[in-house]
Amino acid sequence: MTRCTSAESYDEDEVPRVVESLNVEGRVLVQAPDGLKRIAREVADVLEARGCEVELDAGRVFGACDITPGTVVRTDHIVHIGHYPIPEVERQIRELGATVHFLPTHGRKRVEPWMAEEAVEVLHNLGIDRVNVCATAQYVADLELVSEILRESGIEPVIRPGDGRRVATPGLVLGCNFSALDTSLPTIVVCSGSFHPAGVAIRTNRPVVQIDPTKGVLDSEDVEDVIRRILAVRLSKIRExxxxxxxxxxxxxxxxxxxxxxxxxxxxxxxxxxxxxxxxxxxxxxxxxxxxxxxxxxxxxxxxxxxxxxxxxxxxxxxxxxxxxxxxxxxxxxxxxxxxxxx
Amino acid sequence: MTRCTSAESYDEDEVPRVVESLNVEGRVLVQAPDGLKRIAREVADVLEARGCEVELDAGRVFGACDITPGTVVRTDHIVHIGHYPIPEVERQIRELGATVHFLPTHGRKRVEPWMAEEAVEVLHNLGIDRVNVCATAQYVADLELVSEILRESGIEPVIRPGDGRRVATPGLVLGCNFSALDTSLPTIVVCSGSFHPAGVAIRTNRPVVQIDPTKGVLDSEDVEDVIRRILAVRLSKIRExxxxxxxxxxxxxxxxxxxxxxxxxxxxxxxxxxxxxxxxxxxxxxxxxxxxxxxxxxxxxxxxxxxxxxxxxxxxxxxxxxxxxxxxxxxxxxxxxxxxxxx
Missing domain, CATH: 3.40.50.11860 (Diphthamide synthesis DPH1/DPH2 domain 3)
Known part of the structure; x- marks a missing residue:
């Protein structure tokens, strides 16, 4: 299953630093997507040694959205590894009497300059000089590099904050929320997989260029092919x-x-x-x-x-x-x- | 998956009667094992029509043990179909601020007199004149018939209450609790599958006869074969x-x-x-x-x-x-x- 994309890897050197800054005591639940469970175990051991009463969530976790009331019941703090916060989830957890600490991670694959340069070329060919720049959680850290290369090439990058209830950081797109986009503009989206580029295109109805750090650059025609396939299925379901x-x-x-x-x-x-x-x-x-x-x-x-x-x-x-x-x-x-x- | 055995069917005529006796209002969650989800929907519709705010649990439910704190958080009442209560679970749910109503069901297959008569014959051959009589949840209602036929045949049935924290009704055995047994006696167990008879035999170390209403009667040698297979695996795991x-x-x-x-x-x-x-x-x-x-x-x-x-x-x-x-x-x-x- 691939729900909200989650980081597949983690810079292990970050763990001690990140845990050091964690101000938690009492009952702590540590949770992480399956690929980061090993990191969760390390964090748990550190917190245990510090005197916390620690449990580890062995369940699947697909995003910051994916915390249930049951997770909160017997816990003072949730340490959630691998996703950016969702502000309205943080609020609900507070109302249930606990605090959540989100520790986002980034993928080991990062955007390389040649990818941004190739995207620039596509935009130039389309005559585009102003563009949304957005990313899924594990690539948000790469938005700066992409923007810089765009600017150097005479293209204005637009990185907007999204709906504050869902979107914690500018330029972040979620599978359920594309509010960080200016719908009057074409978009560069940094992500893996085909759902988010399709989502951006359906939401904006403008050209979309995808930088997939695991693969390379897909131009707007590639993205449109994907959308056509997705929409064909959805429309047949709706008619059925x-x-x-x-x-x-x-x-x-x-x-x-x-x-x-x-x-x-x-x-x-x-x-x-x-x-x-x-x-x-x-x-x-x-x-x-x-x-x-x-x-x-x-x-x-x-x-x-x-x-x-x-x-x-x-x-x-x-x-x-x-x-x-x-x-x-x-x-x-x-x-x-x-x-x-x-x- | 077969966890705690749950009733596969339900006497539908019972539904209106059972729901009528349910004294619930406010937020109600209805839950049932997968085979009884259709009944859960009927119960929900009746309660909704009565003015309750109803939700249905679409998750898997393997026993009365299988209710999580998260189930309780946004609910005043849980209507749990298909299992006998576990008293200590009822207590925990009360502490979390809700009430649970267990509606046990029985299987469509019932013990037939010939099955009990065949079990009697096995016991006579073994020279047994006093025996535990027990059953898993969906066959507890058949204990009376079995006991009657035993008594008529000169064998004394012993039906004991189990540990009051887990066992709600006399003669009930659970996958996790066999306290309703007198360990000095052989046992007749009414159930499907091979886990419970094996469990009874390991717990008592005495002959076990199984009445499986879906299949017929298994004598103590059949049961011992099963135990040998189970124990071989367990002992190899323990050594490993x-x-x-x-x-x-x-x-x-x-x-x-x-x-x-x-x-x-x-x-x-x-x-x-x-x-x-x-x-x-x-x-x-x-x-x-x-x-x-x-x-x-x-x-x-x-x-x-x-x-x-x-x-x-x-x-x-x-x-x-x-x-x-x-x-x-x-x-x-x-x-x-x-x-x-x-x-």
């Missing part, structure tokens, strides 16, 4: 959805994936779970489901769920409002999606 | 455990599977998770693990975890105390296990 037939609503228990606004509008008992799996859908015995957790899951993991008509709330809104209004779903939910769901 | 090599401790977040006594004795940071999976063990990158959740998992699911030396706490105690002291692990943890772990 039968309004006469019943459907189930499934929520996530992750604090940053709850969407009470959507659930309130849909107004009927919903299923809740931690991770959406095929087993879970099978046990519900219904072909049509709307997943109100991470809006990226039905889109990016469509292949896993192909036996079901699985939509996210914005796609259910498109069923009601017409498929021309297809839009990328986000958290917080856009008002027009809520309006379409009210019909 | 290398005391010089490090190991990880993994706890469950399920309220009825937490074992703070064991964790306190082992005295080091532990991993916690909801369900033990191969993915989780793989991410810990250690070959040796002690699982402190459901003690049945390492034993009954050994095939899933064969790449790891995965022990339960009683088995770790056997590593330290000698394999001759192999005993079936239980919750609450027996004192001799804790003593061996302290060495």
């Amino acid at each position: 959805f039968n309004r006469e037939e019943g459907f189930e609503i499934v929520e996530s228990t992750a604090l940053g994936q709850r969407r009470p606004d959507v659930v309130r509008v849909l107004d009927r008992p919903t299923w809740r779970l931690r991770y959406l799996t095929e087993d879970a859908l099978r046990s519900l015995r219904r072909r049509q489901c709307v997943f109100c957790g991470c809006p990226r899951v039905p889109v990016d993991e469509a292949a896993r769920f192909k036996r079901w008509v699985l939509l996210n709330p914005a796609e259910l809104a498109a069923v009601r409002a017409g498929w021309k209004e297809y839009r990328l779903d986000e958290i917080p939910t856009p008002e027009d999606v809520l309006n379409a769901l009210r019909r | 455990f290398n005391r010089e090599e490090g190991f990880e401790i993994v706890e469950s977040t399920a309220l009825g599977q937490r074992r703070p006594d064991v964790v306190r004795v082992l005295d080091r940071p532990t991993w916690r998770l909801r369900y033990l999976t191969e993915d989780a063990l793989r991410s810990l990158r250690r070959r040796q693990c002690v699982f402190c959740g459901c003690p049945r998992v390492p034993v009954d699911e050994a095939a899933r975890f064969k790449r790891w030396v995965l022990l339960n706490p009683a088995e770790l105690a056997a590593v330290r105390a000698g394999w001759k002291e192999y005993r079936l692990d239980e919750i609450p943890t027996p004192e001799d296990v804790l003593n061996a772990l302290r060495r």
Whole structure:
């Protein structure tokens, strides 16, 4: 499963420094994505030696959104390795009586100057002189290098803060939130995989160039090919959805994936779970489901769920409002999606 | 996965009657094993119509032990279908500020008189005239019929209450608790699968006859064959455990599977998770693990975890105390296990 992309590696030299700056005592839970569990164990050992009562979360963690109320119940502090904070999740955890400390990491692969230079060339060919520059969490640290090379080449980089409820640092795009973009501009996105570039393109409807530090540079035509494939699947799912037939609503228990606004509008008992799996859908015995957790899951993991008509709330809104209004779903939910769901 | 056996079916006529007697209001969470999710949906719809604010748990539920603190956080009442209560779990849920309502179910398959008669014949052949009679949750309702037929045949049935912290009704055996047995007696156990009969035999060290309503009657030699196979695997795992090599401790977040006594004795940071999976063990990158959740998992699911030396706490105690002291692990943890772990 690839949910919110998380750092696959960590600069180990950073660990002692980072832990030293951690001001925690009492009961501490340390959590990290699977690839960073070894680091979590090291951090736990250091905190234990300092007198904390430490537990380690062995569960999967796909993002800063992915902390459940149960994680918080028997803990004073959560040390969460590998993701940038989500401010509204921090707030919810505070309300539940604990404090969370996010320790973002960056991938071992970094943007190399030639990648930014190649992106510049693509932009020059397109006659673009002003561009959003954004990245997923593990490449946010590379935005500075990219901006510098753009500037030297006469292209103005725009790095905007996003919606303060979700986006902790300027230029960060999440699978569920693209608010850091100026939608009147083309975009350079630094990330791996094809979901985020597609998301940026759907959100802005402008050319997108991807710098993938693990692979190289993809120009806007490459990105458009990907979007076409994704949209073909989504539109077929939306058309397949039968309004006469019943459907189930499934929520996530992750604090940053709850969407009470959507659930309130849909107004009927919903299923809740931690991770959406095929087993879970099978046990519900219904072909049509709307997943109100991470809006990226039905889109990016469509292949896993192909036996079901699985939509996210914005796609259910498109069923009601017409498929021309297809839009990328986000958290917080856009008002027009809520309006379409009210019909 | 087959954890604590749960009813696979439900007498649907019971639903309206059972729900009518439910005295709940406010926020209600309805949960059920996968096979009973459809019933959970019906119960939710009735409660919703009555004005409750209902959510449905789409996650897997393997027993009354298997309720997490997170389940409780945003709920006033939990309606839990398919399992007998575990009193100490009820208490913990009360402490977390909610109330749980257990609605046990029984399987569609019931004990038929010929099965009990065949069991009687086996007992007569063994010269047994007094016997424990016990069952797993979905067959507890059949204990009466079995006892009656035994009595008519001159055999005295003994149905004892178990440890009041775990066992809600006389004659009930759980995968983690066999306290309802008089260990000086042979036993008739009504259940499917081979884990419980093996557990009874290891606990009592006396002949065990199984009535499996889905299959028929297994005599004590059949049961002993199964035990030999299970023990061969367990003893090889215990011998394989290398005391010089490090190991990880993994706890469950399920309220009825937490074992703070064991964790306190082992005295080091532990991993916690909801369900033990191969993915989780793989991410810990250690070959040796002690699982402190459901003690049945390492034993009954050994095939899933064969790449790891995965022990339960009683088995770790056997590593330290000698394999001759192999005993079936239980919750609450027996004192001799804790003593061996302290060495």
